[in-house]
Amino acid sequence: MSEITLTIDGREITTQPGRTILEAAEEHGIYIPRLCHLPGLKPFGGCRVCTVLVNGRSEAACTQPVAQGIVVENDTEQLRAWRRNIIEMLFVEGNHFCPSCEKSGDCELQALAYRMGISAPRHPFLWPRREVDASHPDVLIDHNRCILCARCARTSRDIDGKEVFGFVGRGPARKLTINPGARLVDSALDVTDQAVNACPVGAILRKRGAYATPVGRRHYDRAPIGSGIETPAELTIDRGDQP
Amino acid sequence: MSKPKVATCSLAGCFGCHMSFLDIDERILQLVELVDFGPSPINDLKHFTDRCRVGLVEGGCANAENVRVLREFRTHCDILVSMGYCATSGGIPAMRNLVSMEECLREAYMEGPSVHNPTGRVPGDLELPLLLDKVRPCHEVVKIDYHLPGCPPSADAIWAALCALVSDAPIELPYQLIKYD
Structure with a gap:
């Protein structure tokens, strides 16, 4: 070839x-x-x-x-600005309270924001009202943190062979569902499913495992996301100029 | 040449950022050489008498008094810095944005499991500042020049930022100092 x-x-x-x-x-x-x-x-x-x-x-x-x-x-500067904008929009579109989130330090959304030097999102916060589904004995879903990446849905479908997750609604109304109307406990989800590990943010979490890793030893505490692939870029806090 | 002045305030925050500021430990001696203080909880001065070079703002805006203080800081400071997650993003106080104001006050003053309030009334004294409909990060209220994230920002981050700002140097924080938690 x-x-x-x-x-x-x-x-x-x-x-x-x-x-x-x-x-x-x-x-x-x-x-x-x-x-x-x-x-x-x-x-x-x-x-x-x-x-x-x-x-x-x-x-x-x-x-x-x-x-x-x-x-x-x-x-390039243009692409960095576009990507940064996407990450900032994801932050204001949901409710991402990093200081109290179990995933903080291991979160890919947060890590991308760190890497891009985002010190605060420049868009107005939307503060949507979203639900937490803690019905399952071992797994919880906090929709406040969901960024609709579909990693859980695709993993459940293609790897676990279960199709536990789906989506309803379009545009800003789009949301992750467990068979519309159902709770997580009513689904076929097991705590051992790969889908539980697929979430890049703190939306799907295994219960009773929170804050187990001390600050300083979490995934993205010391080196930026992507630094396993290349050498880290120079990162600085920049001015909050409007996009 | 007179030393640059620094003012600080805590709006809807927990004073954790100010505690972290004090964690600069013995560098506080260098700080005294470097700057003078305008109004700040550290010296308990309440009003501006001179223009300040840098204003460090902890906390977001939850009520009318927060907005008044923030605007005063914007008027009197050359450079205004949002310090900490509440100032930059609303933080823990902004969790009330996820429920209605009525629901929030009812839980806090009437129906919460640990509430003892025989009058059954929500405090409404004229002396109390009115709550805003939503808790807002500072940059949704006034122009903010720099954001220093962290809950709280580490003493090293505050120190590095402050030293750069009062000496007109560019702020360069190493990766390990940029944290949202």
């Missing part, structure tokens, strides 16, 4: 056909920020945090396959 050559931010890389841009970049130590992407699941392209420019056109790097000779822009 012949190799494909493409450039990412001016750097020429070679990869196999059939890879996505995100996978090809990762092979060569280039980190493209992502949130809804989870290795092992089919590419989804939901969150658009991995948006790159391919020959000048915006595409989700997690779904877009590589092609011979394409020119990809990843780490």
Whole structure:
């Protein structure tokens, strides 16, 4: 099989056909920020945090396959601003009280915000009213923190073979459901399901495991998300200029 | 040359950020060399007499008094900094935004399991500042120049930010100092 050559931010890389841009970049130590992407699941392209420019056109790097000779822009000022905007919108759209969240320090949304140097979201907070479903003996869902990435739904369907989760509503009314109207305890969810681990934020949590890791030893306490893939960028707090 | 002045205040916060500020420990001696204090809970001065270089604001705005103080700080400070998660994002006080004001007051003063209130009334004295409909982060009320996240921001983060601001240096915080918790 012949190799494909493409450039990412001016750097020429070679990869196999059939890879996505995100996978090809990762092979060569280039980190493209992502949130809804989870290795092992089919590419989804939901969150658009991995948006790159391919020959000048915006595409989700997690779904877009590589092609011979394409020119990809990843780490540019414009794309950083777009991604930052998405993360800030996710923060104001839900109710993310980091100081009291069990997932703080291990949360991918928070880690992306840290990496991008977001000191506060610049959009007005929406403070939606959402529910907590603690009916299940071992797992709870806090919809306040749900970012609708569908990682739980896709994992449950494709890996656990259960389809415990689904979505209802469109646009701002979209929400995660357990068979509309049902509670988590009525579903087929087991605490051992992979879907329980799939949540990037603190929306799906295993009970009785909170705050087990001391501050300083959690996933993203010392090094930014993505630093396993590349060397960390210089991070500073920036001024809260309007988008 | 006179030293730059720093003012601080705690709005709808828990004073945790001020406690963290005091965690600079022996650097407080350097601080005295570096700045003078305007109004602050640290010296208990209540009113501005001069312009201040930096205002550190802890807490968001939960009531009319918070808004008044915040506006006063904006008027008298060259650089206004939201310090801590309540100031930057509303924080714990903003959890009341998820229920109606009526529900919140009924729980707090009438129906909460530990409430002893024989009159059954919600406090309504004219001396008490009116509550806002929602608890707001400071930047939804006045222009804020810098946000220093953390619950609380660590003493190192506050120190690094303050030193940079009073010496006109760019603020560069290492990754480990940017935290939301």
